[in-house]
Amino acid sequence: MVKMDLEKLFKPKSMAVVGISKKNPLSPGRIVLLKNEFEMNVKVYGIYPTGGDIEGVQLYENLEKLPEIPDLLVIAVGPDDTLGYIQNCADLNIPAAVIIGGGFAEIGIKGKKRQDKLEKVAFDNNIAVLGPNCLGVYAPPLVDTIFLPTERITRPPKGSVALISQSGGVLVDQFFVKFNERNIGVSTAVSIGNRAVVDEVMLLDYFSKVDPDTSNIAFYLEGFKEGRAREFLRLARESEDTVIVFFGGKTREGKVATLSHTASLAGDFKIMYSALRQNMVILPHSERELLTSLKVYDVLSHRKNPFGDNVITYGNVAIVSVSGGHGVLAADMLRTYGLNRVDFNKEEKNQMKALMNPVAREIASFNNPIDLTGSVLDTDIENIIRYLSDIERIECIILLLLPYPPNISFQIGRRIANIISTKRKPVVCFVPYVPKYSLIIESLELAYIPVFHSIKEAVQAVSALKQRTRIDSVKKGNVYWD
Amino acid sequence: MVKMDLEKLFKPKSMAVVGISKKNPLSPGRIVLLKNEFEMNVKVYGIYPTGGDIEGVQLYENLEKLPEIPDLLVIAVGPDDTLGYIQNCADLNIPAAVIIGGGFAEIGIKGKKRQDKLEKVAFDNNIAVLGPNCLGVYAPPLVDTIFLPTERITRPPKGSVALISQSGGVLVDQFFVKFNERNIGVSTAVSIGNRAVVDEVMLLDYFSKVDPDTSNIAFYLEGFKEGRAREFLRLARESEDTVIVFFGGKTREGKVATLSHTASLAGDFKIMYSALRQNMVILPHSERELLTSLKVYDVLSHRKNPFGDNVITYGNVAIVSVSGGHGVLAADMLRTYGLNRVDFNKEEKNQMKALMNPVAREIASFNNPIDLTGSVLDTDIENIIRYLSDIERIECIILLLLPYPPNISFQIGRRIANIISTKRKPVVCFVPYVPKYSLIIESLELAYIPVFHSIKEAVQAVSALKQRTRIDSVKKGNVYWD
Numbered sequence: 020m021v022k023m024d025l026e027k028l029f030k031p032k033s034m035a036v037v038g039i040s041k042k043n044p045l046s047p048g049r050i051v052l053l054k055n056e057f058e059m060n061v062k063v064y065g066i067y068p069t070g071g072d073i074e075g076v077q078l079y080e081n082l083e084k085l086p087e088i089p090d091l092l093v094i095a096v097g098p099d100d101t102l103g104y105i106q107n108c109a110d111l112n113i114p115a116a117v118i119i120g121g122g123f124a125e126i127g128i129k130g131k132k133r134q135d136k137l138e139k140v141a142f143d144n145n146i147a148v149l150g151p152n153c154l155g156v157y158a159p160p161l162v163d164t165i166f167l168p169t170e171r172i173t174r175p176p177k178g179s180v181a182l183i184s185q186s187g188g189v190l191v192d193q194f195f196v197k198f199n200e201r202n203i204g205v206s207t208a209v210s211i212g213n214r215a216v217v218d219e220v221m222l223l224d225y226f227s228k229v230d231p232d233t234s235n236i237a238f239y240l241e242g243f244k245e246g247r248a249r250e251f252l253r254l255a256r257e258s259e260d261t262v263i264v265f266f267g268g269k270t271r272e273g274k275v276a277t278l279s280h281t282a283s284l285a286g287d288f289k290i291m292y293s294a295l296r297q298n299m300v301i302l303p304h305s306e307r308e309l310l311t312s313l314k315v316y317d318v319l320s321h322r323k324n325p326f327g328d329n330v331i332t333y334g335n336v337a338i339v340s341v342s343g344g345h346g347v348l349a350a351d352m353l354r355t356y357g358l359n360r361v362d363f364n365k366e367e368k369n370q371m372k373a374l375m376n377p378v379a380r381e382i383a384s385f386n387n388p389i390d391l392t393g394s395v396l397d398t399d400i401e402n403i404i405r406y407l408s409d410i411e412r413i414e415c416i417i418l419l420l421l422p423y424p425p426n427i428s429f430q431i432g433r434r435i436a437n438i439i440s441t442k443r444k445p446v447v448c449f450v451p452y453v454p455k456y457s458l459i460i461e462s463l464e465l466a467y468i469p470v471f472h473s474i475k476e477a478v479q480a481v482s483a484l485k486q487r488t489r490i491d492s493v494k495k496g497n498v499y500w501d
Numbered sequence: 502m503v504k505m506d507l508e509k510l511f512k513p514k515s516m517a518v519v520g521i522s523k524k525n526p527l528s529p530g531r532i533v534l535l536k537n538e539f540e541m542n543v544k545v546y547g548i549y550p551t552g553g554d555i556e557g558v559q560l561y562e563n564l565e566k567l568p569e570i571p572d573l574l575v576i577a578v579g580p581d582d583t584l585g586y587i588q589n590c591a592d593l594n595i596p597a598a599v600i601i602g603g604g605f606a607e608i609g610i611k612g613k614k615r616q617d618k619l620e621k622v623a624f625d626n627n628i629a630v631l632g633p634n635c636l637g638v639y640a641p642p643l644v645d646t647i648f649l650p651t652e653r654i655t656r657p658p659k660g661s662v663a664l665i666s667q668s669g670g671v672l673v674d675q676f677f678v679k680f681n682e683r684n685i686g687v688s689t690a691v692s693i694g695n696r697a698v699v700d701e702v703m704l705l706d707y708f709s710k711v712d713p714d715t716s717n718i719a720f721y722l723e724g725f726k727e728g729r730a731r732e733f734l735r736l737a738r739e740s741e742d743t744v745i746v747f748f749g750g751k752t753r754e755g756k757v758a759t760l761s762h763t764a765s766l767a768g769d770f771k772i773m774y775s776a777l778r779q780n781m782v783i784l785p786h787s788e789r790e791l792l793t794s795l796k797v798y799d800v801l802s803h804r805k806n807p808f809g810d811n812v813i814t815y816g817n818v819a820i821v822s823v824s825g826g827h828g829v830l831a832a833d834m835l836r837t838y839g840l841n842r843v844d845f846n847k848e849e850k851n852q853m854k855a856l857m858n859p860v861a862r863e864i865a866s867f868n869n870p871i872d873l874t875g876s877v878l879d880t881d882i883e884n885i886i887r888y889l890s891d892i893e894r895i896e897c898i899i900l901l902l903l904p905y906p907p908n909i910s911f912q913i914g915r916r917i918a919n920i921i922s923t924k925r926k927p928v929v930c931f932v933p934y935v936p937k938y939s940l941i942i943e944s945l946e947l948a949y950i951p952v953f954h955s956i957k958e959a960v961q962a963v964s965a966l967k968q969r970t971r972i973d974s975v976k977k978g979n980v981y982w983d
Contacts, residue, residue: 045907121864167875167905173935187875188824192903193956196933241829267826272842273833275868306830306955342670344749347723348788351755360754382603386757393649393669421674423649425527451678453655473788474675 023147025217025225027115029158029207031090033062035082037104038095038119041073047119047166048095049073054169061161064089082107091115093155093164098122098133101151105137109144116141117164118150124213125152134215141216153212154187157205165210167191178204179234179320180313181226183219185211186267189239193306202464203314206232218244220251227258234320235261237313241268248291256298259494261316261487263301265309299490301483311476312483315447318469319487325436325467327443330488331414334358336481337407338388340419341395341427345449346388349417349474356482360387361413374402393424397431404435408442415445415481419474422456432462440466445484449477505629507699507707509597511640511689513572515544517564519586520577520601523555529601529648530577531555536651543643546571564589573597575637575646580604580615583633587619591626598623599646600632606695607634616697623698635694636669639687647692649673660686661802662795663708665701666721667693668749675721675788684946685796688714700726702733709740716802717743719795723750730773738780741976743798743969745783747791781972783965793958794965797929800951801969807918807949809925812970813896816840818963819889820870822901823877823909827931828870831899831956838964842869843895856884875906879913886917890924897927897963901956904938914944922948927966931959 034055038048048065055063056076064085067078079085082092092113094104101118108116123134134151141148149155155164159177163169165187172191175198184190187210198205207230209222219238226233236258243251255262268274269288292302303309318324336358340346353360363371368385375383379394391399400420407416422431432450439446450460452472460470471477516537520530530547537545538558546567549560561567564574574595576586583600590598605616616633623630631637637646641659645651647669654673657680666672669692680687689712691704701720708715718740725733737744750756751770777784785791800806818840822828835842845853850867857865861876873881882902889898904913914932921928932942934954942952953959 050907126864168907170937171905171907173933184826186824186826186829188822188903188905189826189830191905192824192827192933193830196935200934239826241826267829267833270833270836272835273829275832275842275870306957340670342668342674344666344668344671344721344723345674347668347749347755348671348675350757351749351752353754354752360757382608388757421670423653423670423673425532425650425653451655451674452682453678455652475788 023145023217023221024114025147025221026229027090028117028147028149028156028217029230030161031061031115033064033087033089034091034093034162035064035066035085035089036093036095037066039065039067039073039078041067041071045168046095048093050166050168051093051095051164052076054163058169059159059161059163082111082113089113091117091162093117093119095119095166098130098151102133102136102140105140105146105148108146109140113146115147116149117153117155118148119153119155119164119166121152123151123215134213138215146216148216149209150212151215154190154210157208159205165191173199175199175205176202177206178317179206179232180204180317181206181230181233181236182208183211183222183236184209184239185214185241186239187212189267193239197310201310201314203310203317206230214244218247220244220247220254223251223254223258223262227254227260233260235263235313235316237309238264240264240266242266243291248294252294252298252300255295255300256494261301261490262299263303263309263312264295265303265306299493301486301490307476308479311471311479312486314471315469315480315483316487318467321467323467325440325443326445329414329443329445330491331445331481331485332488333414334481334485335361335412335414336417337361337413338417338419339391339400339403339407340388341391341393341421341424342419343384343390345419345421345474346390349419349478350388352475352478356478357485358478358481363387367410371403371406374406375399394426395424396426397428397434400427400431401434401438404438404446405442408438408444413444415447415484417449417477417481418446419449419477420459421451422459429458432459436463436466436468439468447471447477447480449474505627505699505703506596507629507703508711509572510599510629510631510638510699511712512643513543513597515546515569515571516573516575516644517546517548517567517571518575518577519548521547521549521555521560523549523553527650528577530575532648532650533575533577533646534558536645540651541643541645564593564595571595573599573644575599575601577601577648580612580633584615584618584622587622587628587630590628591622595628597629598631599635599637600630601635601637601646601648603634605633605697616695620697628698630698631691632694633697636672636692639690641687647673655681657681657687658684659688660799661688661714661716662686662799663688663704663712663715663718664690665693665704665718666691667696667723668721669694671721671749679792683792683796685792685799688712696726700729702726702729702736705733705736705740705744709736709742715742717745717795717798719745719747719791721747721749723748725773730776734776734780734782737777737782738976743783743972744781745785745791745794746777747785747788781975783968783972789958790961793953793961794968797951797962797965798969800949803949805949807922807925808927811896811925811927812973813927813963813967814970815896816963816967817843817894817896818899819843819895820899820901821873821882821885821889822870823873823875823903823906824901825866825872827901827903827956828872831901831960832870834957834960838960839967840960840963845869849892853885853888856888857881876908877906878908879910879916882909882913883916883920886920886928887924890920890926895926897929897966899931899959899963900928901931901959902941903933904941911940914941918945918948918950921950929953929959929962931956
């Protein structure tokens with residue numbers, strides 16, 4: 020297959036937009052033109068048959084009148100006119116295009132014929148076409164072709180995760196909103212729509228091998244593009260990045276929808292899952308597990324990965340809480356996620372007891388889960404975390420950090436972060452998701468310690484770290500995947 | 502067993518607090534005294550051996566010096582002094598007490614002996630003793646004996662759910678924080694600690710039969726109190742309220758913790774679960790399912806229940822979204838939760854098509870899930886919801902309401918609420934949990950339409966409604982539980 024220059028989609032020097040309405044401020048073309056002009060760094064040109072301006076931004080009569088040949092053309096017109104513009108790209112050597120509109124394979128035979136024509140022009144001329152029927156590209160700080168008004172969208176922070184979604188809605192909602200809520204960073208986001216030309220395989224190739232800002236590649240797919248699964252598997256196995264796929268349309272009920280949606284066929288998921296797993300693709304069971312995994316992998320990708328070279332091989336954890344019930348609930352989930360309770364011997368229990376303040380010492384419990392009780396002081400939590408960090412057979416600490424006890428100070432997050440950043444023992448924290456505790460949450464996350472807002476997510480995070488160790492080992496040829 | 506007057510715990514005319522420190526502003530007794538004095542409606546008296554005042558609040562030298570015999574005594578002293586105060590309750594005819602401190606059965610043999618003495622005095626004298634080793638009672642607007650500083654706690658809204666928790670941490674965190682986040686209302690919350698005297702059975706009895714403000718009773722337990730399971734089952738089956746139990750310590754890993762925690766023995770969960778189910782107790786599989794169920798049951802309990810007499814018997818749903826991917830993900834979950842997709846015939850599809858604006862009509866999909874697309878207008882959503890509400894075989898509509906399409910207005914929540922409130926067809930909504938969309942969320946919730954912030958919760962909510970129908974039927978003797 021031809022290698023297209025996908026970099027022109029994500030890092031264009033300049034772009035042009037066709038399909039701007041002077042009457043309707045909410046027309047997709049107009050929204051894309053103005054958000055790129057006012058909010059993004061790319062040089063952007065608007066095309067309008069009679070020229071003039073829109074909200075003070077100059078418009079050009081046609082592509083030939085532009086002061087330069089743009090790297091990227093965003094096409095927001097009807098399906099037949101779209102074909103004309105793709106021909107223009109070929110004629111003018113515009114190397115990339117985003118087609119926002121529908122009316123192609125997703126509407127049936129008539130549309131399929133249009134899409135065939137589109138594909139022929141694009142492949143013959145090496146034009147990296149995204150879509151049709153898509154939101155296109157969000158590649159901060161350069162480009163944003165999402166035709167939905169920015170003020171309605173929640174933009175995620177900048178980070179290591181490339182997002183590729185067959186559903187634009189899933190991209191801006193399930194991913195953007197929840198990434199922002201959880202502080203997970205995005206490098207580039209791509210809505211592939213009908214994926215007539217640029218597909219999941221080309222994007223996996225690009226983000227694995229070309230894009231220096233991406234270390235984790237996450238897909239929402241409703242099945243692979245026909246004939247492309249094998250190549251996807253090969254690239255996933257070769258990739259140094261973590262590859263994660265979340266599938267929609269896994270059930271008969273869901274398949275009814277995918278057929279009507281972006282013209283994909285839901286494959287045989289059981290066989291596919293097994294092949295994907297063998298090729299080191301991570302397959303979360305739920306949206307929540309997907310998000311939890313991406314959050315820890317994003318942290319690991321950071322230059323200042325707080326856990327250094329410490330990895331979780333066996334899943335041996337210690338649980339520390341100030342609430343007995345929280346410890347119980349976390350312990351209840353360990354086995355489901357392939358993790359184990361470390362046992363403490365009598366000497367260790369006595370040593371921990373000796374590290375505590377005299378009141379809490381008498382009522383605290385040093386089984387695992389450890390319950391430091393509501394009589395805890397900051398220094399008790401610090402001492403115990405420091406002590407556990409030095410026990411080699413503990414691979415990870417789950418710290419259920421409830422700030423309700425009266426003597427826990429607002430410094431606690433900072434104090435814990437300092438210990439983790441020097442000891443480098445993996446620690447995942449649970450802190451209640453309440454605005455007044457953002458002081459604690461932020462002091463941990465500023466030091467790249469991942470904080471979660473449910474017990475289940477904290478446990479899932481350790482499981483995700485363990486899974487990553489195994490995948491890295493296999494990719495380096497050290498052990499076999501079981 | 503003796504019937505104690507639990508109302509004195511939750512609706513005392515007056516209360517007294519012992520164990521106040523003049524030196525330490527964070528001492529439990531002092532926190533309880535001042536929060537009740539400044540924040541709650543109960544008349545509260547502080548006891549201090551030398552009298553005087555604390556932060557301007559008068560203190561009394563002992564219980565005998567109080568201007569009246571209080572209904573409730575909050576005891577925040579060491580375990581041996583606690584026994585003395587319980588004897589005082591007997592001598593002075595104080596009918597109820599909350600024991601905050603530990604040092605009883607949870608610490609072993611020595612403590613168990615103390616607890617035996619405590620139980621004898623309490624049962625002999627009919628004193629409703631809560632604890633020891635607990636947070637006590639939060640019964641707004643009257644009483645709050647939670648000794649954690651109020652400014653650290655998130656208080657849930659007022660509503661129909663009585664909460665009874667064996668773990669204080671689970672009560673104030675898993676319940677309070679997440680109830681507040683999800684707008685679920687609490688009538689009374691109880692932390693039972695060692696449940697030496699007042700236990701889950703007595704509380705189930707009280708909230709079922711006595712308390713007029715409670716319609717749903719939720720428990721966090723790590724096993725039943727010894728010998729009390731049978732009575733619990735009987736009361737649960739008789740209760741007109743919905744009874745929900747969430748268990749901790751279900752696994753071997755979790756049991757390690759419960760033994761050290763509040764001196765309970767985790768039972769054989771498999772047998773217990775089956776007995777509970779047969780007696781119409783709802784057993785959520787996860788914290789999230791627990792919260793989702795409580796949210797819908799809280800709504801149903803409201804005088805203005807928006808769904809009227811409409812019930813979900815078979816679980817036949819229609820899914821409406823403006824994003825294909827969201828529809829797929831929701832449909833994928835139906836079977837797991839015992840729900841079914843309704844199929845539309847050609848005529849119905851054409852009728853729905855005719856109700857849409859000309860642009861969206863051409864690209865929308867009227868299979869189930871219905872995808873109205875990003876070209877949707879408010880009126881399209883209104884027309885489709887109204888249309889589906891009149892189809893009898895649809896028992897519930899799952900509306901995945903993404904406000905990203907440019908033509909959806911801020912009125913949309915209000916418009917949908919008005920339709921539901923007149924049609925009374927059960928509708929559960931998903932709206933992204935983003936501050937800027939609280940305008941839409943609030944307009945629905947003001948009309949008691951439950952709004953969820955994940956697709957999974959919306960689907961779980963329908964399942965919870967279906968479960969409630971079955972339980973109500975069995976309790977009324979109509980059908981058998983399968």
